[in-house]
Amino acid sequence: MTRGGAMGLEPAVRLVRRVAAGRRHPLVLVDGPSGAGKSTFAAVLVRGWPGAEPVVVRVDEAIPGWRGLRRGAAALAVSLVGPNSRGAVGAVHRWDWLADRGGGVQRVRPGRALVVDGCGAFRAGRDRPDAIRVWVDAPYIERRERALARDRGAFDPYWDEWEADWRRYLVRAALNEHAVIRVRLGDRAARGA
Template sequence: MTDRGALALDPAVRAVLRAAAGRRHPLVLVDGPSGAGKSSLAAALVEAWPGTAPEVVRVDEAIPGWRGLRRGAERLGTSLVAPHARRATGVVHRWDWLADRAGAVARLRPGRALVIEGCGAFLAGRDRPDAVRVWVDAPYAERRRRALARDRGAFDPHWEGWEADWRRYLGRLGPQRTRALRVRLARLEPRGG
């Protein structure tokens, strides 16, 4: 990430760290549309986290295909977020995007802070009122450019379908329905998210 990109993230990182301070096993949900800068924010957050770095789970690891945003996020809430709240081992059922089928299962032990980033993170954490929620956005043209550049053409044929699935999700659980820190990142170098 460029220094300018890091500087753009600094105020958001500080706000999230303040919001998570004092919580024993914090959960941070970083949501927003594709290409907005969620992964960049999550990475900056991990770098700045005091003490033991949090576990980071990307929602798209658990989404079953291009039209599975809701199903994947809900399953992540049941298999990972709920156990995290009980201080139990959580599970991430990964999706193998290249083979277009279910992939490996990852187990995450309790005890560390958890950052869930990606489209659908708020849905995954909907039963955790104690979670720190961060909504990341950017202008449509900028986020489309970043998302397509990040995935080097693999995402191109799926952009419209993904965006439609995203907009359905947005209508149900967007930032206007959820109290969240809001971050707008324009002209950020792509790191993901």
């Protein structure tokens, strides 16, 4: 696995699958800033997964509001990743973003690979040293454009608040230093656009 330069999407997906192949029920943590392409990476990873399709849990489904990144990711460590590691049913306590309050609970049965995708995924898997950690990044301007386009205006008023929370979280946790596989998506300058 690489700690050096970043890889593109397909080589990194192949590497994750190769590393996971020797593990019984692997945990893949896909982290990085908003709009970087984490969900795209996770979708491509799962689409060609050999055997039973992994369970995908998106961290943002469990983050309690625009300033709850650290709290939501830490809660997933306790309610989902910990029980899953012990072969028990885990839980994702969902957040209803439109109502700005707690939502339902998703139960996650053990026995399949688990992909935790989103800002804070490394924190959610902090107690699993055997986890495959993938850091996905892209240039700030492209990340912002993608995130705002993806949510069709619903995210616009919150971008600065979320980005500030993300940066505070990143500085405290030094998350990207724990990445085993680094993926860089975007960079129009490199493509000549």
